[in-house]
Amino acid sequence: MMNSTTKIATALTGLFALAMPAFAQAPALTDLEAAGKLVFEEEIGCIECHGALAKGDVGVGPNIQGKSADEIRGQIESNELMMFDATDEQLAAVVAYLAYLKANP
Numbered sequence: 434m435m436n437s438t439t440k441i442a443t444a445l446t447g448l449f450a451l452a453m454p455a456f457a458q459a460p461a462l463t464d465l466e467a468a469g470k471l472v473f474e475e476e477i478g479c480i481e482c483h484g485a486l487a488k489g490d491v492g493v494g495p496n497i498q499g500k501s502a503d504e505i506r507g508q509i510e511s512n513e514l515m516m517f518d519a520t521d522e523q524l525a526a527v528v529a530y531l532a533y534l535k536a537n538p
């Protein structure tokens with residue numbers, strides 16, 4: 434038989450387990466994602482127009498979380514604001530970072 438203290442402890446443990454996902458931290462960046470963060474924030478600086486988490490909240494470019502290399506290339510070829518050069522390595526890295534942001538909003 435459970436005494437009342439045990440019952441309360443059991444209930445609290447259950448509540449804590451339920452609450453855990455809310456506190457779950459985003460997983461650490463892989464090396465490729467970290468390289469992409471550097472491209473995003475410094476090397477090319479997508480952050481200036483697309484916002485800190487690529488959410489499109491600075492009022493220039495839209496939310497680009499989860500966007501593909503083809504979509505980025507298409508913009509580089511057609512969008513006057515995005516006429517910068519990006520190597521395949523930079524594109525692959527930034528795509529990985531944008532996918533990470535989409536998965537961990």
Ligand code: HEC
Nearest residue numbers: 477478479482493494495497500504505508512514515527
């Ligand atoms: C100087 C500002 C600026 C910078 C820097 C910039 N962008 Fe953009 N980007 C824009 C604007 C503005 C648009 C919207 C263009 C349109 O809708 O015609 C856009 C559109 C896009 C789109 C298409 C979004 C969609 O929904 O179709 C992608 C993908 C994108 N940008 C990725 C990037 C990435 C990745 C970088 C960095 C490597 C970057 N941009 C850097 C301004 C910028």
